[in-house]
Amino acid sequence: MTSSNSLTNKREHLFRRLALLTVITIYLVIIAGGIVRSTGSGMGCPDWPRCFGRWIPPTEASQLPPNYQEIYGAKLKGEIEFNAAKTWIEYVNRLVGAFSGLLVFALLITSISYLKKDKRVFYGSLLSFILIGLNGWLGSRVVATELAPYLVTLHMLLAILVVFALLYVMTVSYGGHIKIEPITGSKAWVNQILLWTMILSVIQVLIGTQVREAIDEVIQRIGYTERHRWIDSLDYRFYIHRTFSLIILAFHLAAIYQLRKHSRETGLLSRLTNALIALVVIEILSGMVLAYFAVPAIAQPIHLTLAIVILGIQFTALLLLNADRLIKNQAVHLPHYSKV
Incomplete structure (x- = not known):
């Protein structure tokens, strides 16, 4: 019985640490998104999920198709010349976002141990996973619509809801500690x-x-x-x-x-x-x-x-x-x- 309790405590300890790491990572995503907006890099990658048709973005114009200006010109918001800095700022933002999604998924898996003790932790983790998945999809629509203002605002609102859901889960799991x-x-x-x-x-x-x-x-x-x-x-x-x-x-x-x-x-x-x-x-x-x-x-x-x-x-x-x-x-x- 003691061994079982010890295992449960270790799992809950892991969950709490993972919840804290996930919240921190979500804030890093928000910072990255802010940098994208402040530097005007929102269309640094004019397509999604790839970037200029590549999984690893180019670092110079010579790595792009000869007619890349015709292909991506409209979506680059007037920046016909390739800008490697803006491309990589947007790409890093996507990578941080993808990493946060993996963390939320891991949080959902580890929250299964709370099903018998406190189902709110599991369902809160499930809600967080659904919200971050929805926001990831919405991010693709932001790119597809070339930064439509209403989608950018909705994207931010969903990010706030993700933060709230994760903080709820973390606060409940830390109860008694x-x-x-x-x-x-x-x-x-x-x-x-x-x-x-x-x-x-x-x-x-x-x-x-x-x-x-x-x-x-x-x-x-x-x-x-x-x-x-x-x-x-x-x-x-x-x-x-x-x-x-x-x-x-x-x-x-x-x-x-x-x-x-x-x-x-x-x-x-x-x-x-x-x-x-x-x-x-x-x-x-x-x-x-x-x-x-x-x-x-x-x-x-x-x-x-x-x-x-x-x-x-x-x-x-x-x-x-x-x-x-x-x-x-x-x-x-x-x-x-x-x-x-």
Whole structure:
């Protein structure tokens, strides 16, 4: 019986580590996607799943068919001359995406051991696998439609849902292995503020994808060399995004205040609150850098990734806030941190 329990514990330990690695990898996919967008490499590979008809992309124009300009000219968005850097940026993005898919599949397989103990872990892993598969297919449609704006936005929304599904699975599987401090008073108001903060943050991210589309439109009109004119040339989408950020900030401050007010001990929830404070400040600063320093390419993926990390923290905090209902038949208030 002891041997059986030991084997089960090892499997669950492996699952938790794999869940954490998968979440980190998904964030790397988002970073890679942000780099693709910031460098204008979305059509660096004009076909899918191959790249210029090859499984290993070319590194120079001589490796392409003599008439490659006629074949791929329209899809290259006006860049008739082959650009190896953009091709490989897009290709690496695809590789990271494929690797994340394999990890999610491995997570689904290892979650089978939870079927008897907690079926939510298995079904959450199954949902993650379905969502990432759907998003992979959607990525192919983004290429096929030459970066259709509505598909780019939907692609981002699905990526956020994948993050939420994986964080749910990870949080449930870590139940009983982390210290979650008790919350004093009624949690109803805290839950509502945190939930609305998360919803508004998702909307803000999606508006941000529209701002990026507006930047692409400006680039087509005035070109890459006029980067200092991009912000001044943007339409209403940028101003909605900028104004909406003030609302997001107000909700964050209210959520942080409520979490601080109802938390009397130091634990994981307190640590997440501290991280949320720091990341919101950095996110605001990165937005200011984009607006006032001619949209530097390096700041764009940082701004996007921070937004998704903040969403992940909000969602995890919401789960931990309701740990008494989320984690069944497991101790959640531990005297110390267990080895995970």
